[in-house]
Amino acid sequence: MKRFIDFYLTSMKIAILEQLQYRAQNYFYLVGVIAEPTIYLVVWSTIANQQGGSVGGYTAGGLAAYYIVWTLVRQMNIVFTPYGWEDRIQHGKLSMELMRPMHPIHSDVSYFAGWKIVMILFWFPIAAIMALIFKPSLNPTWVQVVVFFIAIWGAYLVRTMIFAVLGLITLWTTRVSAIFELVFALEMILSGRFVPMTLMPVWVQHIAFYLPFQWTFFFPINALVGHPTPLQLFSGLGMQLLWILIGVVAVRIVWHFGVRRFSSVGN
């Protein structure tokens, strides 16, 4: 256990050092990420104003809070992508990872965790500017703040596991990008990324409840900006834990059967 903690801290440190090498690039990247929620925010704020000040229970200030927090949750949700796994497997880059006495997913989780620390630091000034422009309405309780802090890391782990399983499909079939795109489209609709889940039809919300996506986007955002009951907050964390466990088991199973198919091409 001590070895793993040491590895995670060292790997996070390496990620921070690497990202600091590319400060300007990271900042421009972050500014680019802001474009997507800003469009959603402007559209929904306009609709809210046209409907007498609110839409689906969200005021303009509530929507501003939703999409500003969205930008942070989005950063937390960035994980090693299925495309990354595809590249690793197709081009034999997985070989060097396989030589290490630990599962490659530990490198991914620790590296991206370190990356996030840099991105969160960069995010603060951008969030402050957005707050000045869009004037969010945000009054969370301390319980909500604590749950949000846990939930953004839970979301990160849920998404890491889902995408690792997806990426590992490359061990069976060479081109899997089409499958990734399908999953990304589902995620866009069923996660709360495109629109808060409470604005979706009830039957969509029911389906989304049983899928992992909303626990990576809507749940952490709503935990901070909405008005969830303590039961909803803790059951949300429970759902995240459940999906993490399902993801870990799925990764182990897929890995067990898939890695023996790895052909380590290109050396």
Add this chain to the structure above:
Amino acid sequence: MPAPVINVANLSKHYKVPVREAGLKAATKSLFNRKYNTVKAVDSISFTIEPGEVVGFLGPNGAGKTTTLKMLSGLLFPTAGTLDVLGFQPSRRQADFLCQITLVMGNRSQMSWDLPALDSFELQRAIYGLPRPEFIRTRDEFIELLEVKELVKKPVRNLSLGERMKMEIIVALLHRPKVLFLDEPTIGLDVTMQRRIRQFVEEYNRRTGATVLLTSHYMADVEALCRRVIVIHNGKLLFDGDLSALVDRFSAFKTISVTLANGFGSFRQYGEVLNQDANHVTLRIPREKTPDVTARILAEQQVDDLTVEDPPIEDVIEKVFANKSAEA
């Protein structure tokens, strides 16, 4: 006698590869009726390697060398046969096994491109859970041996290919593995850098008693490091024994170089003249006639200097593969 470190019996690796003719028609047809070929990358090879041995693994491109190394290091699952490295079954990739081996591939990197090598060394320490004092001792020892004290502070992307390879070797050996699989470790390097890497591997083997299995297309690497060689071709084992025995077996000729005190006469009566200038001549002599011919030259000519040499190892290896290709 200690047990072998590597024990390979009837090891095979076969790949099922889709094949089709060129063109749209063939591509459409392959959608419904896909054909496959079975490629025997490694075909039932057997050998053992004792602790501390440095063995050269030779063969032309596509012979199955790298595939074998990958099976030995646990990257690939064998199709058939048994495999034992340090008492482990490599394909199970147990942490205890992986902590005792290393695989260096000349065209694969373990380093962080944007950071100084020292940071990658630190990550390696954490990966293998090395105690810090031991890590620092090993790291500094390797830095001194390879004379890279200043280079380790530069971002890896700013290093030359040879300098990067030195870093790759250090990072791969920081955990002091007992078995080294080196796949073309000197590929693309200039002769000076090749020599430095060779000397380092030799010194590591001498200091730690590690077992080394090396593939290289540079025969200088093999001659400098390996007494024993294993030769494979088309996945099959052709030869396993001393490098000198390989030369004896596959080279029918020796080269005699003679420097004369006072000019020279005709040397055609001794054998094939390969080269001759003012007072120097090089002859190619059938191996079994070499003692007789040497004695005759010494008796009949005013010799200043005479050397008898085996042909260059490259020529021997080339001949081995050429013979086998012709047989195939």
